[in-house]
Amino acid sequence: MVRYELPDVSEHMSFLEMLDVLNEGLARKGEDPVTFEHDCREGICGCCGFMINGVPHGPQRGTTVCQLHMRHFHDGDELWLEPFRAAAFPVIRDLMVDRSALDRIIAAGGFVSVNTGSAPDGNALPIVKQCADMSMDAAACIGCGACVASCPNASASLFTAAKISHLALLPQGQAERDRRAVRMVAQMLEEGFGYCTNAGECEAVCPKGIKLDNIARMNRDFLKAAVLFREENAPAGAA
Amino acid sequence: MGRNAQGLEKAIGLIPGIREEFWRNVNVPGSGEELNQSLERAGRVADFLELGELICRDALAREESCGAHFREEHQTEEGEARRDDEKFCHAAVWEYQGDGTAPARNVEPLNFEYVHLAQRSYK
Numbered sequence: 001m002v003r004y005e006l007p008d009v010s011e012h013m014s015f016l017e018m019l020d021v022l023n024e025g026l027a028r029k030g031e032d033p034v035t036f037e038h039d040c041r042e043g044i045c046g047c048c049g050f051m052i053n054g055v056p057h058g059p060q061r062g063t064t065v066c067q068l069h070m071r072h073f074h075d076g077d078e079l080w081l082e083p084f085r086a087a088a089f090p091v092i093r094d095l096m097v098d099r100s101a102l103d104r105i106i107a108a109g110g111f112v113s114v115n116t117g118s119a120p121d122g123n124a125l126p127i128v129k130q131c132a133d134m135s136m137d138a139a140a141c142i143g144c145g146a147c148v149a150s151c152p153n154a155s156a157s158l159f160t161a162a163k164i165s166h167l168a169l170l171p172q173g174q175a176e177r178d179r180r181a182v183r184m185v186a187q188m189l190e191e192g193f194g195y196c197t198n199a200g201e202c203e204a205v206c207p208k209g210i211k212l213d214n215i216a217r218m219n220r221d222f223l224k225a226a227v228l229f230r231e232e233n234a235p236a237g238a239a
Numbered sequence: 240m241g242r243n244a245q246g247l248e249k250a251i252g253l254i255p256g257i258r259e260e261f262w263r264n265v266n267v268p269g270s271g272e273e274l275n276q277s278l279e280r281a282g283r284v285a286d287f288l289e290l291g292e293l294i295c296r297d298a299l300a301r302e303e304s305c306g307a308h309f310r311e312e313h314q315t316e317e318g319e320a321r322r323d324d325e326k327f328c329h330a331a332v333w334e335y336q337g338d339g340t341a342p343a344r345n346v347e348p349l350n351f352e353y354v355h356l357a358q359r360s361y362k
Contacts, residue, residue: 026268027266027268027277030266030268031268032268032269033268033269033276033277035274035276092274093273093274096274
């Protein structure tokens with residue numbers, strides 16, 4: 001644990017801009033700067049993220065750390081910064097953790113791979129607007145991992161459920177719905193994430209406001225698939 | 240974003256000095272043994288110094304205005320871009336010739352088969 005004092009922080013600075021200023025000062029003194037991940041700096045890429053006083057992405061609801069501005073703090077405040085902690089997120093350095101476990105969950109089933117030939121007319125596939133809206137809401141997940149960090153069990157349920165829901169609500173996602181649930185949940189557990197016990201911390205800290213309902217949908221899809229789905233055994237030539 | 244020969248030549252003259260100072264004077268905290276974002280950033284600045292000079296050379300060599308490349312010496316009376324399709328209807332591909340040596344300009348001609356070259360009017 002290292003303590004830094006930073007005078008003259010402008011309230012207009014974003015949190016990461018403040019860290020940039022800190023790092024510039026450290027570099028000038030020949031000290032090691034604080035390592036943290038960032039990319040878009042506008043709340044959409046999912047790269048940035050760490051705990052501020054025990055809360056992923058800090059005190060502002062529905063925002064990432066890059067969207068947090070220093071006007072939300074007071075002169076003299078003490079801010080404890082920690083990386084997202086989970087067994088499945090090994091710490092690389094300082095505030096940067098390895099979240100490729102989330103990529104492997106998506107690779108396990110977070111996609112639609114049905115062959116549609118050339119792109120069909122969007123209007124040819126009827127879908128209720130509410131379903132499309134719910135799917136869009138679930139698709140808003142940026143994969144930052146705040147849900148994992150805030151969960152007392154370090155469960156990736158909200159993340160996995162968001163992707164499962166996004167595709168389960170769409171006509172294109174129906175064909176693979178059961179195998180998607182089985183494979184993604186299996187991957188999630190294999191990575192070492194914990195189980196969901198309905199604590200609800202994830203929804204509270206999610207910068208995109210992903211709803212807990214998605215976990216219910218994942219559980220339903222998973223249960224149904226666990227009972228009914230069987231891996232196909234295609235004879236040669238059918239692949 | 241208008242470019243002119245004088246400004247481009249001045250930039251090409253200045254950049255090698257900036258680059259030399261960078262390599263002589265850069266300070267990268269930390270080591271190369273672990274993840275080092277300062278090293279990453281220094282590498283990016285080194286790349287920008289190379290790329291910046293190349294962009295200036297390319298802009299100087301293309302004596303016409305085309306798309307986002309606007310040479311003040313090559314514009315119509317209304318201030319629109321004036322292309323020179325006779326001399327510059329090609330892509331310029333620059334080839335590295337070694338440090339301290341100017342890169343070589345290779346040319347890949349552009350052939351338009353179905354869409355014919357014309358001057359667009361923005362009025």
